[in-house]
Amino acid sequence: MTAILYFLSILLGALGALMLPTALVAISAGDMALAEGFLLTSGLTGFLSGGVYFALRGQNKELANAQTFLLCVVTWFGLPLAAAFPFMLSGELSGIDSLFEATSGLTTTGSTMFRTLAEVPTAIVFWRAILQWFGGFLTLLSFILILSPSGVGGLPDRQAGLMERNLGDDTGRIFFVVRQIGAAYCFFTLSLAWLLIISGLGAFDAICLAFSTLSTGGFMPIDGTIxxxxxxxxEFFIAIGMIIGATSILWHRMAVRGKVQLLVEHRESYALLGLVLALGLLYSIVLFQLAGSASVLPPSSALRQGFFTAISLISTTGVELRHADVTVLPGILVVCIALIGATPFSTAGGLKLYRIGAMTVQATREIGRLIYPHSIRGGRFGRTSYTMQLMKAIWASFLLSMIFIAIVAGIVTYDIGHFDGGLIAAVSNFSNIGPLYSSGWTQTNEWPAYADMGLAVKYALIVTMILGRIEIIVVLGALNVNFWRR
Incomplete structure (x- = not known):
């Protein structure tokens, strides 16, 4: 537990540090009471995390697999509790609503308890945005340092000389990984913010949108759409930012380092771009047909709206160019694409294209085996070798996810009285694309907003957002009684 508390104190301290620029935003807006709240919470968080950090600095930091899982679970369930305090201090949200909003931000889901942002303090809008940005960074670290090295759910183990297999073997290497990933993440964020400012957006909106875009979160700094x-x-820069957020950060690193062969073999990123192209064209055609004529919606505008909608859906961002564009395709197709998500080692949610590709390869092999029973076939997808153990892990993760989504969908349906709404709410929050639930479906007016849902449903969706980020099997591993008994 020593190592778990040590690393948790560092993350808690980082969260407290993010409250300082938010306090400056409150001061610049003239909201001194809220600024004092942020400073007080930051001070208390810093005092607690600093005390634990320095008390455990010289202690042993070895972590076994189950301990890394427990660290992941404690981090994702614990940090939202601290992040919720500013929402409560602002007086805008109740306790459970504050926890829901904080969890939605850290998991980059974008489900919100606010009905409108017109009366919400500027500092709270900024806090939502920076929570998403920090949550995106935590997502990358979770993949690179814990989930992938442990092979959770069949995730690929692509460390490329950067990642460490055991989180506790060499703390210096871990901090090296954090610096490398953090530097790239900050570079992309600052670059996008600068491009948005150059395009003509105000500095505050540009920064908030950069935070939301690179983290593939759905919080907007204003009411309405892009x-x-x-x-x-x-709009173009935001679309590019969503693609960057949805593609693997290791793929970006290969591009920077000029590793052409590795770039070619990284199939998921190219599959994502191909899916964006196909879905973007489909959305464009449907939107143009629904408009009726080029005078109502010119072909260029249809293409712009169609591709933006496709990118937002596939990246699990959820921001819209025009309200309800995402709903023009059949709901089951939209739900399936949202459930699949984007690539591993990205900030996007969903089951990931890697797993769908692996299951497709296995299905193809089995069909081939029926036709040619004695044939010998290679088993690879991308740079990863096909093994039955890997496929068992992928199918186990897929099955657990489907069972969990069905349970949550049942809970929500019982509360709101609409199965379609319950299913979309469950998938939206599990795939971390919360705005999809309120995207203008035919029965949206009959579905209650997140703020109107019952207490049990809010708690269920909070857990859903977190498990969509850390994998259900991680929780099972962290709760392994036999390991802790030994």
């Missing part, structure tokens, strides 16, 4: 800015260049 079209409210009436800025085509900004």
């Amino acid at each position: 079209a409210a800015y009436d800025n085509r260049l900004a």
Whole structure:
């Protein structure tokens, strides 16, 4: 437990540090009471995390697999508790609603308890955005340092000389990974924010949108959609940012280092781009047909809206160019794409294209085996070798996810009285694309907003958002009684 508390104190301290720039935003807006709340919470968080850090600094930091899982679980369930305090201090949300909002931000889900942002303090809007950004960074670290090295759910083990298999073997190497990933993440965020400012957006909105875009989160700094800015260049930069957030950070690193062969073999990123192209064209065609004529919706506008919608859906961001564009395709197709998500080692949610690709390869092999029973076939997808152990892990993760989604969908359906709404709410929050639930479906007016749902449903969706991030099997591993008994 010593190592778990040590690393948790560092993450808690980082969260407290993020409250300092938020306090500056409150001061600049003239909200001194809220600024004092942020400073007080930051001070208490820093005092607690600093005390634990220095008390355990010289202690042994070895972590076994189950302990790394427990660290992951404690981090994702514990940090939202601290992140919820500013929402409570602002007086805008109740306790459970504050926890829901904080969890939604850290998991980059984008489900919100706010009905409108018109009266919400600027500092709270900024806090939501920076929580998403920090949550995206935590997602990358979870994949690289814990989930992938442990092979959780059949995730690929692609460390490329950067990652450490055992979180506790060499703390210096771990911090090296954090610096490498953090530097790239900050570079992309600052670059996007600068491009949005150049395009004509205000500095505050540009920064908040950069935070939300790179983390593939769904929080907007304003009410409405991206079209409210009436800025085509900004729309283009946001779309590019969502693609960067949805593709593997290891793929980006290979591109920077000029490893052409590894870039070619990284199938998921190219599959994602191909899916964006196909779905973007499909959305564009349907939107143009629904418009009825080129005078109502010119082909160029249909293409712009179609591709933006496709990118937002596949990346599990959830921001919209025009309200309800995502719903013009059949609901089952939209739900399936949202459930699949994007690539591993990205900030996007969902089951990941890697797993769907692996299951497709296995299905193809089994069909081939029926036709040619004695044939010998290679088993690879991308750079990863096909093994039955790997496929068992992938199918186990898929089955657990489906069972969990069915349970949550039942809970939500019982509360709101609509199965479609219950299913979409469950999938939206599990795939961390919360705005999908309120995207203008035919019965949206009959579905209650997140703020109107019952207490049990809110707790269920909080757990759903977190398990969508850390994998259900991680929780089972952390709760392994036999390991802790030994």
